[in-house]
Amino acid sequence: MIYLIIAIVLGIIMLVAAVIAVYNKDLKTAIIAAGVTSLFASVLYVLLAAPDVALTEASIGSGLTTLIFFYVYNKIRRNNAQE
């Protein structure tokens, strides 16, 4: 029963973060929100008895993807500032 409540809370957080990621005008907030969606998805995978997938999602989905997004965002913003 407690797992069910945790799953519902996780689902609500993920949906809110996903809507923020698409809706928000600020790119930094959107990137962080997409990372948050991935991070809570990895907790959901643990509830779904998939520890392998949870490990992968936590390290790749929320770690490296966000890092790469920020590298590219930084580069583009600096190109813009040079103009």
Add this chain to the structure above:
Amino acid sequence: MLRNSLILLVLLGFAAAIFPLLHSYEAKDALTGVAEHYANYGKEEVGAANLVSAVVVTYRGFDTLGEVTILFLASAVIGLFLKASETYTKDTRSVFFKSTEILVTASRLLVPMILLLGVYIFINGHLTPGGGFQGGAVIASAFALLLLSRPQKHFSHKVISVVESISGISFVFIGLLGVLLAGGFLDNHILAMGKFGTLLSAGAIPIIYILIGLKVGSELTGIVRNLKESQKEG
């Protein structure tokens, strides 16, 4: 207006395509079909305690080979693109801040620990949750910490590409050895099976997972490193 209604139409189409999955979903009691075979005979046929590893490495080894190929292609194309755009930025003065001493010291302590964790994850891939992909990602994040904490330093791409090439070639070579010595491509019976549940068991699965881990780790490190080097400009 037309555009909005078209978007709505596409969304409705996707929803209609996936909705039957949701509507006709019924809870299962036990595994069926091919998964049942994997669950019941995986222990004798492959000998890995982690059945996901058994499926990834042996039963569906071709998927893994294709996946590694796609990752290699993506990494190569990224390297090519960033190299082409790097040529007209001659001055390599970094625009990053110098990092503080606390960060440098802490990263010196943490990077070996994270690397050790990554190696632990992919060596124990056939016993505990984890494996080559997860271990590779952890290793890549250790190198990402190194790159982030020393922004002024230049990192060479040579070692990364050598490790990547050697592990990729060895992976295919072990797969071909399976054809020669055992039942087929990527068969893990080319080594002794060992006792179930110990570190040296499951035939060639630990070796294949170590190679996959090195390959994935070096490819992801290569992607991050290329993006970091492209941040420098005059």
Add this chain to the structure above:
Amino acid sequence: MQLFSIEYISLVVGFLILLIGIWGILTRKNILKMVIGFSLFDTGTHIIIVALGYVKNKTAPILNQPDLQTDTAHKIVDPVPQALVLTAIVIGLGVTALMLVYAMKLHNEKKTLNIQNYKDLKW
């Protein structure tokens, strides 16, 4: 049909995240926002696939206990979707990085990220 179970909630959440991702891809004008939409699409698909392999009250497919090693098919969840998602996540990172580098290249050429300013193929 059990509405309140972990797998059904996960299915619904994955389905909604997938739709939000597609909506983002179709409606946003900024290319980086579209890539974020693709990444959400990925996450939703992965949740759906893993949730389809879940069997109620069963443990993860790791046979480290002796009592799991007999009559295994009635005691574990489906390992095949998990293996598929494992590779799909890594491929997703590669594809996302590739799309981001394309976006960087496009920005280098045109100095804009708005998709409506790319009119080369319009006639």
Add this chain to the structure above:
Amino acid sequence: MEILKIIGAVITLMGSIALFLGALGLVRMPDLYNRIQTGTKASTFGTVLTLLGLIFIFPGWVGKLFILMLFVGISNPVSSHVLARNAYRYGVPLSDKTTVDRLAEDIENKEVEPVNNAL
């Protein structure tokens, strides 16, 4: 064996109280720097206490839990240090009640690089 479990449960409960106080501090504190300070101190302390309680409950995991405590103890303060410093350089304002600003003095004395305008 029962007594060990009770000790572990009590220590874990103390850890979760510390985590709760950290979450309360995030709401109560006036500006970003105070929030980072409260959150980091309380969450590091709470996590280490929770892991310490787990050592009593599962004595077989001592080695791994000790490594985890070391890792959290190093990585958590350092990451928030970097976060706060970069927030200062990015120009996040301090609270009105601030009386001492050492980093500004250091920038005045040219010991630390000033705010980068390119960012």
